[in-house]
Amino acid sequence: MSILVLGGAGYIGSHAVDTLVNEGYDTVVVDSLVTGHRAAVNKQAKFYKGDILDEQFLNNVFEQEEIETVMHFAAFSLVSESMTKPLKYFKNNTAGLVNLLEVMKNHGVNQIVFSSTAATYGVPKELPITESSPTNPINPYGESKLMMEKIMGWADQAYGIKFVALRYFNVAGAKLDGSIGEAHHPETHLIPIILDTALGNRNRITIFGNDYNTKDGTNVRDYVHVLDLIDAHIAAMKYLQAGNPSNVFNLGSSNGFSNLEILQSAIKVTGVNIPYEIGARRGGDPDSLVAMSKKAREILEWTPRYEQIDTIISSAWQWHQKHPNGYGD
Numbered sequence: 109m110s111i112l113v114l115g116g117a118g119y120i121g122s123h124a125v126d127t128l129v130n131e132g133y134d135t136v137v138v139d140s141l142v143t144g145h146r147a148a149v150n151k152q153a154k155f156y157k158g159d160i161l162d163e164q165f166l167n168n169v170f171e172q173e174e175i176e177t178v179m180h181f182a183a184f185s186l187v188s189e190s191m192t193k194p195l196k197y198f199k200n201n202t203a204g205l206v207n208l209l210e211v212m213k214n215h216g217v218n219q220i221v222f223s224s225t226a227a228t229y230g231v232p233k234e235l236p237i238t239e240s241s242p243t244n245p246i247n248p249y250g251e252s253k254l255m256m257e258k259i260m261g262w263a264d265q266a267y268g269i270k271f272v273a274l275r276y277f278n279v280a281g282a283k284l285d286g287s288i289g290e291a292h293h294p295e296t297h298l299i300p301i302i303l304d305t306a307l308g309n310r311n312r313i314t315i316f317g318n319d320y321n322t323k324d325g326t327n328v329r330d331y332v333h334v335l336d337l338i339d340a341h342i343a344a345m346k347y348l349q350a351g352n353p354s355n356v357f358n359l360g361s362s363n364g365f366s367n368l369e370i371l372q373s374a375i376k377v378t379g380v381n382i383p384y385e386i387g388a389r390r391g392g393d394p395d396s397l398v399a400m401s402k403k404a405r406e407i408l409e410w411t412p413r414y415e416q417i418d419t420i421i422s423s424a425w426q427w428h429q430k431h432p433n434g435y436g437d
C-alpha cells in the first residue's frame with residue numbers, strides 16, 4: 109500500500125515526501141508543477157505530473173496505485189493573491205478537493221491528511237487560538253480552506269472518508285542538510301525574503317507596518333519548523349490508520365515572534381547586518397496569530413524537535429546559502 113502525496117513538489121509537500129521515503133513508506137507524488145519543483149521530489153518516490161482538477165488523470169493514478177492514505181498539500185496559498193483572484197482559490201482548492209473526494213470514494217480510499225491553515229480563524233478574539241476558537245476567515249484563501257474542511261466533514265458522514273485537518277501557523281525552515289527548502293516564485297514570505305536580503309539578492313527587507321497592537325508594533329506570528337510539521341502529518345496518518353475519528357488540530361509552537369524579532373534572529377544566525385525599512389501595512393494581516401497546539405501534542409503525541417527560532421532560521425539559511433537561486437527553474 110502507498111501514501112499518495114498531492115502537491116509533493118511544493119515546499120511542505122517535498123519535505124513530507126522526503127521524510128516518508130526515508131521512513132520506508134511507498135510514496136506516490138502528484139503535482140502539476142505550476143508552483144512546485146520537480147527537483148524537490150525525492151527520486152525514490154513515484155511521480156505523476158498532473159492537475160487535481162483533471163478527474164480522469166486522478167482516476168488513472170488511483171487505478172494504477174494501491175493507495176492507503178492521501179496527504180493533500182496541493183493548493184494555492186497566497187493570501188494577497190486570493191483577495192484579487194478569489195475564484196482561482198475556490199476552483200483549485202475547493203473544487204479540486206471535491207474532485208479528489210469523488211475519486212477517493214470511487215476507489216474505496218477513506219483516509220486523508222489535509223493541510224489547513226490559521227487563516228481559517230480570521231482575526232482572533234483571544235490568544236492563543238484553540239481549535240474551538242471561532243472561524244471567520246478574512247480572505248478567500250482562508251475561506252477556501254474552511255470550506256474544504258466542511259466538505260470533508262460531510263463526506264465523512266456520507267461515505268466514511270476520515271480526515272485530519274492540520275491548521276498550520278507559520279511554517280519555516282528546511283531539511284537540515286539544506287538539500288530541499290522553500291522556493292516560491294514570487295517569494296512573499298518573511299523569513300525567505302530576509303535571508304534573500306542577507307545573501308545580497310535584495311537591497312533591503314520592508315517590514316509591513318510597525319503600528320500594530322503588539323510588543324514592538326510589528327505583527328506577531330507563531331513559527332513551526334517544516335520537519336516538525338511533517339512529523340505531525342505522519343502522526344495524523346497513523347492516527348487515521350488506527351481507525352480514529354476525523355479531527356482538527358492546530359500546529360504551532362505557542363510562541364509568538366514579532367517581525368522585528370525574526371529579523372534580529374536572522375541577523376544573529378547569518379552574521380549579516382541585514383538592511384531593512386518599515387513600510388506600510390499589508391492588507392489582511394491580523395496583529396498577532398499564536399496557536400495553542402496542546403491538542404496535537406496530547407492526541408497525536410506530537411513532540412516538536414526544532415522549536416527554537418534560531419534553529420528554524422539557521423536551517424532555512426543552510427538551504428538559502430546552498431541554493432541562492434532556489435531550484436534554478
Ligand code: UDP
Nearest residue numbers: 296297298299301314315316327367390393
Ligand atoms: N512580512 C513583512 N515583509 C515581507 C513579507 C512579510 O513584513 O516582505 C510580514 C507580514 O506582513 C506578516 C509576517 O511578515 O506580518 C509573516 O508574513 P508571511 O507572508 O511570511 O506569512 P503569513 O503570516 O502571511 O502566512
